[in-house]
Amino acid sequence: MKTSLASRGAALRATGPVLAAIAVSAFAFTASATEDLNVIGWCDITDPELNGPFEEAFDVRINIKTHEDPAVAQTIIEQSAPGDWDVFHTDATLVATHVEAGLLAELDPADFPLDDIFPQVLRRDLHFVDGKLYAVPDVFGWNTVAYNSERVDAEDIASYDIAWNPKYEGRIAVWDFYVQIVQNVGLAMGLAPDEITMDNLADVEARLLAMKQNVGVIGDIATIQTALATGDADIVLGGGQWIVTGLQEENPALDWIVPEEGGIFYLESVGIVASSEKKELANEYVKYLIGAAGQGRFAMNSCGMAMPANSKAELTDEERALLRWELKDTFLEDSHINHYYDQELDMAMIDAWARFLQH
Amino acid sequence: MPGRDSRGWGYVLPALAWTLAFFVLPFLLMACYSLWRFDAGKVQHVWTYENYEAFIARPHFLQALVNSLEVTALTVVLSVLLAYPLAWILAFRVPRHLQKIALVLAVLPFWTSYLVRSYSWLLVLSDRGIVNSALLAAGIVETPLELAHNRGATVLGFTHFFTMLLTLTIFASLVQINPHYHAAAADLGASRLRIFLRITLPLSLPGVVVGAFLTFVVAVGDFVTPQILGGGTELLMPQAIMLQISRYVNLPMASAMSLVLMAVVSLVFFACARWLRVRSQASP
Structure with a gap:
């Protein structure tokens, strides 16, 4: 343990000037x-x-x-x-x-x-x-589907049904923002975002749970972006241009699409x-x-x-x-604006989402 | 002796003030929150047990607690199994003048950020990571193995971290064992295995228990590793608590769930403390 403490002391001594410099520059910036x-x-x-x-x-x-x-x-x-x-x-x-x-x-x-x-x-x-x-x-932008075009067939990605396609078992990453994903699942069922209600939420949840077998990763933006970049996922449900545009220079195969059932735009x-x-x-x-x-x-x-x-x-x-400046009009036409729900439905969605995570 | 008493209080006071300010008060505040109502996006200062009732009534939350305990138990067992031999080698086989260097090497992973370490494991375990790339290149597998984003990856990340922690606590116990005990047992004809089972292991168990408890406490409440390596595909308690905060700012429910977790940790602590006390009383 003495070695550890001694090392820490040495490390502190070594990093002291650096920390001091950071503190001084932070103070200088604050002061300016x-x-x-x-x-x-x-x-x-x-x-x-x-x-x-x-x-x-x-x-x-x-x-x-x-x-x-x-x-x-x-x-x-x-x-x-x-x-x-x-x-x-x-x-x-x-x-x-x-x-x-x-x-x-x-x-x-x-x-x-x-x-x-x-x-x-x-x-x-x-x-x-x-x-x-x-x-x-x-x-503004879209919460739809992002994918790796080298590993996903073009005809499959055209529809949200890809999320339930057994061919892509374990290859789907899901953004952990329940409202968006519930809306994407709703679109796959032919429901516009404002058509999701307490009455049909159970059906939407059943469809959501059925998707879980294909899901390999659920996470925040950094997690799903990393999964796409490292090849742990080939498809990101809920993703859009904001997931892939920063990665395309390194991997031009990464792309996104507004599926035929429509998209959600924020x-x-x-x-x-x-x-x-x-x-x-x-x-x-x-x-x-x-x-x-x-x-x-x-x-x-x-x-x-x-x-x-x-x-x-x-x-x-x-x-x-x-x-994709030129395509924005088409994409907007094919998309529904993001929707937020009343407290009762919102809380029911969070519970449904928790059950999905645990499924 | 009043002067001595007041001097004693003077020494204790800073620690007492620290504990009051940074443990007791936040804990009381959290306990209050857990008994308040959350309605219409706001905390209502109405006393109620409904957050605890809601926790018990929702199977997915109870399952989150079970998942956390399973992952943590697996982590503790694996970490102990790996750390004990390592600590034993450090204590009894590495020459004394090299022990300090070996200890520094053992704790080296602590010097890396926890977040960086988790993401590093992800790069090792991912489909295009080092392991899968090597297996694919060697022709051992045709498609990448699913090594990341599951419970196994979470346990691996935890075990990597906590093996180091446990090595330190077990090493500290082992080096305190009087070497004459081993020599006396050997003189009396005990085999190496018997010496280990009857002397080394029992005398080092307090270090094992303390390390195992520390591992339990940190692992059961950890959010980062399950989030990054587990891939969020199963809900653990920290995730379930964060879900309440990050998606709804439902502090009462999050507080109630945190206190449930804290109660579990306390039970484990009392079990460990009782075992250590009983053991020390039983020792000659």
Whole structure:
């Protein structure tokens, strides 16, 4: 044990200057930023390449807490002290719920280039409540099926039925976000997301449980992405462009598809928290995110690339090709927007999901 | 002796304050949460047992507890079986001047991040990992073996980590055994096997039990290894608890489940403590 302690002491001595340097640089950075802006959002908002230019221009430090579910983020904000959060990165379909809970501040439409936003994603029914703007769309994408085209037959991947095809036993990875997967299973059964109810949830669960024999991995984004990259899975249910676009340079065989039964598309949107004490700064940040330069960086973020909402996003031709810019209209037409459910159905889905994990 | 008493309290106070602040108070808070109601996405400060009732009523949660105990028991047994010979070799076969180097080598995996270690195992066990690539290249298998993302992978990841921990605790027990006991037994004609079974093993058991308990405590509550290596295909208690927090921020239910897990750990602790106490009382 003495050796161990001695080694630790030596290690501490050796790493001491490095730790000191980190501490000094952290302090220097803290000291240089005059303000903090607290943002809660998905991991795609964390890319330093995205936030760096804004932090530099406004002499601000952006602190980010990530979530994988904006409904959970709402609970976090509600359980926090007023003023803790400034910017809320959420899903368009939950904007009205946030407004009803008094969490989002009204935005001035004149502050944002709304005319440049693709008309399919600037939704009067979602981003506006009682005619007032509360959030603006920033990026969007699909939760469908991602796959390795070298190991999966093209005719099989065209339908969600592949998830139940015995040919792919153990080859399916599933994103552990129950709402998305339940909706994908619903589509496979011919149910649109808003057609899933307490009455037919048992049928959806039975179909979900039947899929388990083909499932090799269930996990968060990093886990399923790793499974696809290491070959432990050939198909990712619930995945889309955000799973594979970052991996395609290394493995061009990785691809994604909107199956013939349709897809689910998510529409990330950003608003300002009503209790924020830095609304002006928060507004500037939202303007930056929606602007052409910010949109280009947002679309190509390192966590999960996605289509920008702004048609004038600064992207190269190669980047647009990677995002399948030309196909977005077709994909949107073939997809249903992500849906969130009332508490009773949501809790029943979590129980169904737990039974699926245990099955 | 009041001066001595107050000096004694002075020495104890920092540890007491630390335990109160970072164990007792959080524990009481968690106990309160477990008895509060979660409704409409919010914690309601209404006293109720319904979280515990909900845990018992849902078979998949009980199964999660059973899974956790099975995985942990397997890990403890395998880790002890691997660590004991290693510790014995370190204590009795490695020359004294090389023991320190051998110990450093034994604990070397501790210096790597837990997360990195789990992902490293994934790269070893995955379909395109080192093992499968070697087996495929040698023509031993035609398709990759499913080595990752199952219970076996979780147990392997745990065992790799805890074998090192157990080696240290068992080694510490073994080196404390008076070497004259072995010499006396040998002089009286005892075989090596008999010396081991009648002297070495019984005297080193406290180290084994302490290490096994530490392994149990850490493994039963670990979230990372089952998540990464287990592939999420079966629900263990930490996963079930995280499901309540990450998908619903249902702190009351998560607290109730955590306390159930803590009760199980406490039972194991009392069993170990009782065994050690009985054993020490029985010793001459």
